[in-house]
Amino acid sequence: MRIAADRLLGLALIGLAAFIAVQSLQLEVPFSYEPVGPKAFPLGLAALLAGLALVLVFKPGEDGHWPHPALALRLLVVLGLLLAYALLFTRLGFVPASFLVVATLARLFDASWPKALLTGALMATGSYFLFTEALGIALPSGTWLADVI
Amino acid sequence: MFDFLIEGFGVALSPLNLGLAFLGALLGTLFGALPGIGPINGIAILMPLAYTLGLPAESALILLAGIYTGAEYGGRMSSILLNVPGDAGAVMTTLDGHPLAKKGLAGPALGLSAVSSFVGATIAIIGLTLFAPLLAEVAVMFGPAEFFALMVFAFSSMAVMMGKDPIKTALGAVLGVLIATVGVDSGTGVMRFTFGMPELYDGVDFVVMIIGLFAISEILLMLEHAHRRDADDEMPPLGRVFVSLKEVMYCKGAMGRSGLLGFIIGVLPGTGASVAGAVSYTTEKRLSDKEGTFGKGDMRGLAAPEAANNASAAGSFVPMLTLGIPGSGTTAVLLGALMLYNITPGPMMFTERPEVAGGLIASLYIGNIVLLALNLPLAGVFARVLTIPRWVLVPAIAILAFVGVYQLHSDLTAIYLMLIIGVFGYLLRKLGFSLAPVILGYVLGGLMEQNLRRALSISGGDAGILWQSGISLGLWIAAAALLVLPWLVPKLLAGRRRHAS
Numbered sequence: 001m002r003i004a005a006d007r008l009l010g011l012a013l014i015g016l017a018a019f020i021a022v023q024s025l026q027l028e029v030p031f032s033y034e035p036v037g038p039k040a041f042p043l044g045l046a047a048l049l050a051g052l053a054l055v056l057v058f059k060p061g062e063d064g065h066w067p068h069p070a071l072a073l074r075l076l077v078v079l080g081l082l083l084a085y086a087l088l089f090t091r092l093g094f095v096p097a098s099f100l101v102v103a104t105l106a107r108l109f110d111a112s113w114p115k116a117l118l119t120g121a122l123m124a125t126g127s128y129f130l131f132t133e134a135l136g137i138a139l140p141s142g143t144w145l146a147d148v149i
Numbered sequence: 150m151f152d153f154l155i156e157g158f159g160v161a162l163s164p165l166n167l168g169l170a171f172l173g174a175l176l177g178t179l180f181g182a183l184p185g186i187g188p189i190n191g192i193a194i195l196m197p198l199a200y201t202l203g204l205p206a207e208s209a210l211i212l213l214a215g216i217y218t219g220a221e222y223g224g225r226m227s228s229i230l231l232n233v234p235g236d237a238g239a240v241m242t243t244l245d246g247h248p249l250a251k252k253g254l255a256g257p258a259l260g261l262s263a264v265s266s267f268v269g270a271t272i273a274i275i276g277l278t279l280f281a282p283l284l285a286e287v288a289v290m291f292g293p294a295e296f297f298a299l300m301v302f303a304f305s306s307m308a309v310m311m312g313k314d315p316i317k318t319a320l321g322a323v324l325g326v327l328i329a330t331v332g333v334d335s336g337t338g339v340m341r342f343t344f345g346m347p348e349l350y351d352g353v354d355f356v357v358m359i360i361g362l363f364a365i366s367e368i369l370l371m372l373e374h375a376h377r378r379d380a381d382d383e384m385p386p387l388g389r390v391f392v393s394l395k396e397v398m399y400c401k402g403a404m405g406r407s408g409l410l411g412f413i414i415g416v417l418p419g420t421g422a423s424v425a426g427a428v429s430y431t432t433e434k435r436l437s438d439k440e441g442t443f444g445k446g447d448m449r450g451l452a453a454p455e456a457a458n459n460a461s462a463a464g465s466f467v468p469m470l471t472l473g474i475p476g477s478g479t480t481a482v483l484l485g486a487l488m489l490y491n492i493t494p495g496p497m498m499f500t501e502r503p504e505v506a507g508g509l510i511a512s513l514y515i516g517n518i519v520l521l522a523l524n525l526p527l528a529g530v531f532a533r534v535l536t537i538p539r540w541v542l543v544p545a546i547a548i549l550a551f552v553g554v555y556q557l558h559s560d561l562t563a564i565y566l567m568l569i570i571g572v573f574g575y576l577l578r579k580l581g582f583s584l585a586p587v588i589l590g591y592v593l594g595g596l597m598e599q600n601l602r603r604a605l606s607i608s609g610g611d612a613g614i615l616w617q618s619g620i621s622l623g624l625w626i627a628a629a630a631l632l633v634l635p636w637l638v639p640k641l642l643a644g645r646r647r648h649a650s
Contacts, residue, residue: 009580013320020327020342027339035610036602038334038341045327052320061314064581067373078372079572082365085551086564094552102544109372111540119541127548137201137556 006060013053020046074108081105093142098124153499154278157507161515166211169204170512173215174519180216181223182534183542184233186367188220188422188462189479189585193363194546196486197356197553206490207508213486214466214509215516217479218270221422221462222520225262225455227535230255230385238422238458241430245443245450250385252446256528260392261448262455263524265404269456270517272408273415273463277470278510280416281499284471288496291472293603294615298624300597303418303474305628307586309635310420314581321582325590326597328353336602348562355485356557357567358591362584364550365571368543370578387529400452403433411457415464421477421585422458429457463513470494470506474593478585481592488592 024042067075081104088097103120111119131137160166180191192213199212224239229246242262249258291299308319331342332352343349407429414425433453434443443450465476473495475481487494498506524531554567574584601615608614616622 005580023342027341029337029339034336034602034606036336036605038337038339041598041601042327042330042341045323045330049320049323049327052316052323055316056320059316061317061581064579066579071373074372075369078369079568082368082547082568082571083565085547086561086568089551089555089564090561098548101547105544105547106540109538109540109543111538116540119544123541123544123548127545127552131552131556135198135201137552138559139552139555 004060005063005066006056010053010056010060013056014050017046017050017053020049078105078108081108090140091142091144093145094139095124095128096142096145098127151278151282153282153503153507154510155507156503157509157511160207160504160508161211161511166208166508166512167515169208169212170215170516171519173212174219174222174516174523177216177219177221178223178520178523178531179219179534181220182226182531183223183537184227184231184535184539186546187224187238188217189482189588190363190367191220192216192479192482192486193359194549194553196482197360197557198549200356200486200489201556206487206492206502207505209490210483210487210505210509211512211516213483214512215519217483218459218462218513218516219520221459222263222266222524223531225266226259226532229258229262229451230532230535238426238461239454240423241426241454242451242458244430244454245445245447248444248446249448249451253386254446255385256387256389257392257396258448258451259387259528259532260525261396261400262451263521263528264392264397265400265407265452265455266459266524267517267521268401268404269408269411269458269460270463270513270520272405272456273412273460274510274513274517276412276416277463277467277513281467281471281506281510284467285496285499288471291496291620292618293600293607295618295621295624296472296600297597297604297615298621298628299418299472299474300593300600302624302628302631303468303593304590305631306417306420307589309631310417310424311583311586317580317582318586321577321584321586322590324577325587325592326594327590328358328587329591329594330598335599346562348560348566352595353566353570353591354558354563355489357554357563358570359482359485359588360550360553361567361570362574362588364546365568366574366578366584368546368550369571369575371539371543374539387532391525396448400449403437403449403453404456406436407433407453407457408460411460412464414457415461415476416467418468418472418474418476420461421465421479422461425457425461426454429453466509466513470498470509471496473596475589478583478588481585481589485588485592 020042024039027039029037081101085097085101099120102123103116106116106119107113128139131139176195177191180186181188195216196213199209221238225242227233228239228242229250232243232247234240234243246258246262304322307322308315311318331349333350334341340350410429410432411425414420414428430450430453433449437449465480468474468476469480469484473493475484484494492502492505551564554563577584604614616625
């Protein structure tokens, strides 16, 4: 059998279906006034999922274009950057965190350094005033800086 | 019978709501025109912010509906000028729209598509006004069993009509329904699939879900196109900006037919703008393409899909408002937004909340005129949006996504969950899934299970109740026919042909 993306997906989905089935069977229902209960619906879905996934395993479609290694690396970098944004969001505060992340993200999308830094500065401060002044959203001012001061 | 519409115009013509309809139309057109951001992404990104404005339900819905219809208008820009469809609904627009732009008729093409969109949407909104109250009267008779059958019908019509791959459409819907089962089970209080995480007790949050699925996955997907420069990337000159009356009259047949067709397709649950565009284009080609000019820059080939996809956008409000079943991925997002306001759309909405149902329909009339007025003279301005580089666009989406989730939850777990869902959405898109079935499954999944269990509670566990009434039996048969016919009909035809020869 040829290894195709759809086959791997099908196998993964069958695994997911099995996991869901096991999890729903383990649900303990103390008492129930209704005949169906919380197990039946997920069990039925798991069966449907497994059935559809089997079709995928036996009749996979075309593979599509997957990112080459260099692009995959950039994808991971962007994901890491978004994760870092999440981590810094409350700790460093909205404006500095956004400045760093916007500038790096712009650089990753092929802006030159000066343009990237300028975009970061403008977007971080501009959006801060838009959100807090115009929309009344409270944004984090950062716990790290507060500790230092 | 049209009391709701009179009350609706009273609501929609208040200064606040007029302003919101205008703002929605403007923002929607801009977001729809942005490269890579279609209507559904536009709503997903802007919805949490609309929610923070603290608007009453009908005003929020008017704003969101304005964004929705505006984005359908804006989606045509990149199709015509760059040959890059903004979303699935605008694919057919590229076929004749881009050749027209290459002939130096980009301005008239944009103008014509605005007029066709207006005509298509007008036909559909009138249809919505006439048809929705009637359907609501029928829908009052629906019990849990009928609703369950209706949702099965919606999913099967979606699997057949949406996307190239019915198996993947069905898989996407099942995955969406499964995500909806996370959280406290309303019937028994049992925790399902929460893995001890308190954040999941209320289920996967709607805003986290749509922002992750659409905005974050879009960021990852755009990275792929960051380096690739298409040959067609050069923007053609707009030329004269106004379309002449003669050109519009030349296309009036195409607009009328496609508007009607688009409305009907939009009403069918689960089939949205992409199907409407494709069906109307092929129909129009068959009817009027006598000289073989379709695909080479025929104005009728542009007018047909544009009228149809805007008509289907308005048409998909019919099942959403009357039955609570969204007619497209985007209306599924709107339905979820309504649920944030504790309004469950359904047959009672026309009698119990006429200001919401009527206000929305009235605002569609107003928004449609606003859109035409905005789009005809300002086409050149909106076209400039296309030249915004990705390195500005992507960070802006990231900020909007993070702030949107953060201001609703003030909680990092929600942001992590958003990122995880974003990766999941990216993988699905790379594997050839369309995201609309996933979001439809997610929005409808909870209702589907509730109705199933309610029906079986009424009957004491006897599954026969599910197909006892005429309505539900009819829906089951229709659903089965939809699933079987696409396989059966070609075989029968082939058999008869063999028999004949």
